[in-house]
Amino acid sequence: MNTFISIIIIFGLLVFIHELGHLVFAKRAGILCREFAIGFGPKIFSFKKGETVYTIRLLPLGGFVRMAGEDPEIIQIKAGYEIGLLFNAKGKVNKLIINNKSKYPDCKIIQVERIDLEKDLFVTGYISDEEGLVTYSIDEKAEYVHDEQATQIAPYDRQFSSKTKRQRALALFAGPAMNFVLAIVILTMYAWIAGMPVDEPLVGEVIEDGVAIGAGLQSEDRIISIGGQEVNTWEEMTTIIRSNPNTPLEFGIQRGLEQFEVTMTPQERVLHEDQVEGFVGIAPMMEKSIIGAVAFGFTQTYEFTVLIFEALGMLVTGQFSLDHLAGPVGIYSYTDEVAQMGFLVLMQWTAILSVNLGIINLLPLPALDGGRLMFIGIEALRGKPIDPQKEGVVHFIGFALLMLLMLVVTWNDINKFFL
Structure with a gap:
């Protein structure tokens, strides 16, 4: 779990x-x-903030941002369609009711002759109780409503x-x-x-069951040489150890003001494809x-x-x-x-x-x-x-x-x- x-x-x-x-x-x-989604498939949770619906979907295999213009509009209004219009305080259409118009008694029914929701933003058509063609401007943030779900229109400059x-x-x-x-x-x-590991040959931790703990190494010991070869960095030290599995090596140790030598035989550790390396069981000092x-x-x-x-x-x-x-x-x-x-x-x-x-x-x-x-x-x-x-x-x-x-x-x- x-x-x-x-x-x-x-x-x-x-x-x-x-x-x-x-x-x-x-x-x-x-x-x-239009949508910011985490996951795919059916919606589990959603809320709308500003122009965007934020959703969590069932299958956690990815996500998407649905940008206007990437896919064809779900609803396409053509000549001959009857739609309902609702207007804002400026007299512009702010809702286009595609179906279930009876649920919006205040909407004005128009039979569409021409409509442009991308550039000029207008609708021209015939109103049942008026003669001749009428034209209304459409607000750039108008919504069309289908099955009582509102979707904001996407003028071309927003695509x-x-x-x-x-x-x-x-x-x-x-x-x-x-x-x-x-x-x-x-x-x-x-x-x-x-x-972060300090790039000095300083012992930060002695690992249990390693040869280093058996040899008496302690935290803050400095390894100054291996096999008579001086070492100045952690990388130099580990390169020698890794290259000599099962080989006895003389380690020069400095502990405070005291210097002494111990013999350790790096244990064998198997890597990929049967490659092996040596290790003695020490971790670097961290800062x-x-x-x-x-x-x-x-x-x-x-x-x-x-x-x-x-x-x-x-x-x-x-x-x-x-x-x-x-x-x-x-x-x-x-x-x-x-x-x-x-x-x-x-x-x-x-x-x-x-x-x-x-x-x-x-x-x-x-x-x-x-x-x-x-x-x-x-x-x-x-x-x-x-x-x-x-x-x-x-x-x-x-x-x-x-x-x-x-x-x-x-x-x-x-x-x-x-x-």
């Missing part, structure tokens, strides 16, 4: 931050954002496609960028809570500083980014197979293992997942943010936009292929962890 709660909190945080990036920059560009290439690119890029920002913040907090913690957040995020890109490169070149990929089931299983290691390890895992989400979304694949950014780049090169219907078909096919890949990866996860 704790793992389930952990995965919900972690996924919820990653998706929330990602979609918040899209929402903030879309709103700054003046794009009408995604009406914005400059820079504004659209920023609205798309902001989601993945926020995942990198989240990783930096989490890793900075981690470094501040746990401290805390705000500047150091922030620097750690940036450098560690960069290192995670490099590692993930290297893994993607290996996947493309065939050095990695699909069996190495993890889907929702695999991530759930790994999170279970990580959660048992403690809160600090879980923080690092969350940061890794956040960086991974940011990178995956920036890949130039249809249906992902990177794919949509690629189309904006093509538009910049061509000097004109690609046909929205053609772009929509490409994104639909890309989404279908991604779902197929997700099914394959999930099936592999089930085979690895449950069968």
Whole structure:
């Protein structure tokens, strides 16, 4: 149960931050954002603030910001339709009643001849109790009401496609960028809570059952030499230890004003692909500083980014197979293992997942943010936009292929962890 709660909190945080990036920059560009959703499928909870409906949906597999103009309008009013009109204090139409007009006795019924909800914002038609055509102006924030659900109209200047290439690119890029920002913040907090290793050969902690505790090493001991070779940094020291499993080594130790030597034989630790390394059971001295913690957040995020890109490169070149990929089931299983290691390890895992989400979304694949950014780049090169219907078909096919890949990866996860 704790793992389930952990995965919900972690996924919820990653998706929330990602979609918040899209929402903030879309709103700054003046794009009408109809919905901000965490999850997919049926709504569990929703509320409206300003122009946007905020929802939590049943399936916690992602989220979305529904921007006006990205999809065709759900309701399209054509010539010959009879609709009801309600007016604001300025005499402009502020509600267009599509059906159930009897529930709005004050509305004025009009048979539509022409209507423009994008640019000129007017409706022309015949009123039952008046002769000839009449024309009414429509408020730019008017709503159409269908099945008693109100949806704000989207004039063209509030639609995604009406914005400059820079504004659209920023609205798309902001989601993945926020995942990198989240990783930096989490890793900075981690470094501040746990401290950062001092790059000096100082013993911070002696691990139980290691050879170091048997040799009498204590916290704050300084290792000054190994096998007669002087060591000045923690990295120099660990490089020698790791390279000499099962090999007796003479360690020069300084404790206060006293210097002495002890012999320790690094134990063998098995790594991947039958590689082994030595270890003696000591942990570095830790320190805390705000500047150091922030620097750690940036450098560690960069290192995670490099590692993930290297893994993607290996996947493309065939050095990695699909069996190495993890889907929702695999991530759930790994999170279970990580959660048992403690809160600090879980923080690092969350940061890794956040960086991974940011990178995956920036890949130039249809249906992902990177794919949509690629189309904006093509538009910049061509000097004109690609046909929205053609772009929509490409994104639909890309989404279908991604779902197929997700099914394959999930099936592999089930085979690895449950069968």
